[in-house]
Amino acid sequence: MDAKLDIKQYMQQVGQQARQASRILARTPTGPKNQALLNTARALLERQDELLAANKKDMEAGREKGLDDALLDRLELNEARIAGMAEGLQQIAALPDPVGEISDMNYQPSGLQIGKMRVPLGVIGIIYESRPNVTADAAGLCLKSGNAAILRGGSEARHSNQAIAACIHDGLEAAGLPTELVQVIETTDRAAVGELITMQAYVDVIVPRGGKGLIERISAEARVPVIKHLHGVCHVYIDDRADQEKAIKVAFNAKTQRYGTCNTMETLLVNKEVAAEVLPPLAKLYAQEGVELRGCAASRDILSDIKAASEADWDEEYLAPILSIRVVDDIDAAMEHIHQHGSGHTESIMTEDLGRARRFLAEVDASSVMVNASTRFADGFEYGLGAEIGISTDKIHVRGPVGLEGLTSQKYIVIGDGHIRQ
16 A cells, blocks of 8 residues: 555545445434444443554554653553443443534514524544544544544554444444444554645545644645644743632642643733742742743842743743743733743633623633633543544634534524414
């Protein structure tokens, strides 16, 4: 399958099969979908040894290629992670099925009854790196929301992804559903990605999950709509009317609870009236965790031993134990900084002033805006979605964590009784 023509033919076949399968799934009731999810969860647990053996091949190849420890950690499967995949599918099965939900039904003066019905998007292409658990998560979410899935994992997880796909296919077949509902691309040729993101006849939406480089490439080259976020430059603003004990606790958690996630705080904004009170205790806590601080001139007047922040630091997604700090005059200056440097992902204000909280909620442009809470809560599971397929910072169709409802759309339904328009 090395020739470009073969790749094109292969991907066209995958697309055709996905489209046909999606039409079957669109008329499938909730029961068989849930059964397929539960069957797959059971298969993952029963075939654990096969999954671990496949993952061992990927891990050995990854070490030979010189993958760093962080990538190897994301790539690794173990008993706990396999159990986590199975539990995730069980949780998706327990969630309400959004497909077919009817809302806003109202009678119009014409006598027609008009409302909306929630429907699947159709075929979803998902392109991701490293983490093989995404194969199970993405397949489960697409299946429950009534969509066929075409999955293109990273080459480094090839054996793991195919082993998980075999469990998914077992689960689908046992539930009487076509295995083509979830197809994991077999080739590692990058040309397959180029085909997938331009197959407008067969693919309705693309969801890229990975580094900024991957997402930029997909966004630039795709001819199919893309649900994405490029990066997460998230802020916490500590207002002069904040409860300082709460503020310190939240600012510490938002940075240190986990470093390599898109909802981790990368810049701390502090009102000048309280900076001298909150920065020293925060700096002490950060030092205990080995966090490198980079600050503006005003913050360095308070914390003399921290590095100077460059202009580039305000736009940086570190994904590491590094934090930039800026002292600002007021809430307006904080919101202006976020407007200039935020990525539209998640922003939080610490304040006990209800008016300022409401202003922040209304005026800050991001997919999640918080009051007195850590940015680390910007997550599908924490939002009660059960799971997520990714985060969207777009403004059309879906924004924020993308769960089952985000993988559906709505169509108008009209019910009459022989009505004609006069």
